[in-house]
Amino acid sequence: MTNSSPTDAYHNDSAPGGKAALGPHDVARVGYGAMQLPRLKDPTAARTVLRRALDLGINHFDTAYFYGNGVANRALAEEVAGRDGVVIVTKVGARPPERGPMPLVPAQRPEELRRAVQDNLDSLGVERLDVVNLRRVGPENTPLPGLPRVNLEDQLAEMVAMRDEGLIGQIGVSNVNDDQLRRSLPVRPVCVQNAYSLTSRTHEAALALSRSKNMAWVPYFPLGGAFPGSAKVWREPEVQEIARELDVAPAQVGLAWLLHHSDHTLLIPGTASLEHLEQNVDAGRIRLDEPTMARLDALRPTTGARGVLSRARERVTSKASKTERRR
Numbered sequence: 001m002t003n004s005s006p007t008d009a010y011h012n013d014s015a016p017g018g019k020a021a022l023g024p025h026d027v028a029r030v031g032y033g034a035m036q037l038p039r040l041k042d043p044t045a046a047r048t049v050l051r052r053a054l055d056l057g058i059n060h061f062d063t064a065y066f067y068g069n070g071v072a073n074r075a076l077a078e079e080v081a082g083r084d085g086v087v088i089v090t091k092v093g094a095r096p097p098e099r100g101p102m103p104l105v106p107a108q109r110p111e112e113l114r115r116a117v118q119d120n121l122d123s124l125g126v127e128r129l130d131v132v133n134l135r136r137v138g139p140e141n142t143p144l145p146g147l148p149r150v151n152l153e154d155q156l157a158e159m160v161a162m163r164d165e166g167l168i169g170q171i172g173v174s175n176v177n178d179d180q181l182r183r184s185l186p187v188r189p190v191c192v193q194n195a196y197s198l199t200s201r202t203h204e205a206a207l208a209l210s211r212s213k214n215m216a217w218v219p220y221f222p223l224g225g226a227f228p229g230s231a232k233v234w235r236e237p238e239v240q241e242i243a244r245e246l247d248v249a250p251a252q253v254g255l256a257w258l259l260h261h262s263d264h265t266l267l268i269p270g271t272a273s274l275e276h277l278e279q280n281v282d283a284g285r286i287r288l289d290e291p292t293m294a295r296l297d298a299l300r301p302t303t304g305a306r307g308v309l310s311r312a313r314e315r316v317t318s319k320a321s322k323t324e325r326r327r
């Protein structure tokens with residue numbers, strides 16, 4: 001592990017986006033998601049991105065063993081793990097596919113969660129994982145045929161057992177619906193990680209519940225994700241217009257909106273690009289006034305699968321109101 005590099009500026013006081021609680025940890029509100037790192041196919045380049053993130057004041061890193069079959073974790077082990085004040089959040093509930101990066105293979109049974117915790121411990125080179133998200137995948141969360149039905153309470157019991165054994169510091173939950181989030185409360189999760197962004201706000205109720213229970217809200221796909229067909233926040237015409245007015249990048253507008261929308265939100269945008277990493281950190285400095293927030297609040301996606309849905313919904317609504325007017 002390379003714990004003393006000339007890039008120890010992560011100790012500096014400037015926390016990107018300010019600080020907020022992640023359970024007992026105080027972290028910068030702009031963190032880093034490591035899912036894009038394996039795309040680089042170059043461990044040195046991946047480590048360079050992580051070093052720059054530390055330099056910029058990021059001290060919250062999100063990862064999983066299944067990101068590149070240990071690739072992201074091994075880069076984190078080299079550059080990040082074991083540093084004071086740095087929190088690494090990982091997740092369990094899937095294993096890497098045999099070939100390629102996707103689709104992940106669900107691994108939801110309690111014994112599989114335990115195996116995944118061990119894989120994360122080994123690849124991160126630590127004795128205890130700071131925070132582990134139980135990434136829930138089941139027929140009620142993911143509309144894929146043949147998904148095994150595993151009881152949430154059995155999974156949570158295994159997570160608690162591993163916390164009691166000292167393998168896990170804190171528990172988080174991910175990809176949960178409102179009912180599952182409520183059922184998770186007895187185990188005191190410190191964070192919720194659901195898909196959420198300016199272009200995808202279906203989890204507004206979970207966001208509110210997490211805030212009321214002092215859990216950090218850590219949206220995944222904060223920029224709309226990297227997958228083809230997803231509604232990319234920075235492609236939205238209104239976002240681009242506001243970016244021009246503020247002289248910032250469109251992606252920064254989307255991230256700044258998340259930070260302003262709720263003060264318990266922590267960002268983990270994923271990038272393999274140093275330029276984007278710097279932009280994302282700088283988004284923590286952007287101030288959006290009330291009229292701008294109102295414009296963004298009113299935004300309905302025009303691109304990606306959600307754009308198609310939202311346009312279809314608009315057509316139905318306008319047809320219904322025309323029929324109503326004719327009556």
Ligand SMILES: NC(=O)c1ccc[n+]([C@@H]2O[C@H](COP(=O)([O-])OP(=O)(O)OC[C@H]3O[C@@H](n4cnc5c(N)ncnc54)[C@H](OP(=O)(O)O)[C@@H]3O)[C@@H](O)[C@H]2O)c1
Nearest residue numbers: 033034035220221222223224225226251269270271272276
């Ligand atoms: N719990 C879960 O089930 C779950 C699921 C998915 C992801 N996650 C976590 O959430 C993190 C974020 O999600 P994500 O990485 O999938 O999606 P994301 O952060 O919404 O978007 C990543 C995409 O945005 C691009 N990007 C990043 N910064 C940009 C900028 N400033 N301008 C323009 N494009 C930019 C990236 O490309 P470049 O690389 O070219 O910058 C990449 O294509 C992941 O890294 C992972 O840690 C969790």
